[in-house]
Amino acid sequence: MSMQRGVKQPRRPAGRRWLAVAWMVLPWLLACSSQKPLEAQPNLAPPAASLVAAAVPSETAPPAFDATRAMRYTREVVAFGPRPIGSKAHQKLEQYIYAHLKGVAVSDDLFMADTPAGKLPVRNIIAKFPGKKDGIIVIAGHYDTNYPLRDTGYVGANDGGSSTALLLELANQLRDKPREGYSVWLVWTDGEEAVRQWSENDSLYGTRHLAAVWDKDGTAKKIKALLVEDMIGDADLNIEREVQSTSWLMDLVLQAATALGYQSHFYARSIAVQDDHLPFLKYGIPAADLIDLDYGYGNVFHHTPQDTLDKLSPKSLEIVGSVLLETVRLVDLRK
């Protein structure tokens, strides 16, 4: 994932540099964010409607989410070591994910990606939980880890580890429960990370492929909402308001967070982030990116060997996991 956000930080290291394309396409976003001082960005006021809705007590119990188990999954995923595409550890992780999905309808989207390091296998893993309503809600997060750092001891506890583990625990919550609402598909996306240096062609390999497949086979039209989660294990959790995301869906996430009392972890900052939601937005799919890009002071742990388990908290996994489940419930209820 990559970001751009005004004048707040010095030049970015390779792999998270600002995208020239984004500069051209989104100048107003940059202009907008560069006017705000880093330390004093006001929380965007949520629409009055979501405040009102959030004040109405939910009729069902808050969604369950086993944070201890999700944290154990994160530890187990990290124990495989660096998990870049094309690596042995990546293959082992694929098997680990499949092993957790026994009894669930699973399909994959496997292809060879053209990368600066040659052809590399990329596999999106899709677990399907059928519902009664006609339509699909997708929750996605990447399981590959940073490629250029693969020989540095980098393990991607937050960036790759937390997103993988969160989906595994969501699968536990969804399995064997008949759904009255839309079908829910969990997608472990692959090849999110750049192989050499982040660019439009060297990033988001898995989701660019999957979005095109879903556009062609008609799936895209059935998707009511697509929620991406990335780097959500940070003990100091601050989910950004990602400004390219579909705004009603971002509002719905805040409504869910507010209903659960977690709103203080959401949207203190508005920034544009290049992440797995973008390819789907291109095909008209409503999509939102839930990411915390303030990982350590000034994001210092991001894409460094310091992205380790000790920076994470099970509480953060629980916050994002239960907010996602509540958001699914709210999308189900949406007219």
Ligand SMILES: [Zn+2]
């Ligand atoms: Zn990353």
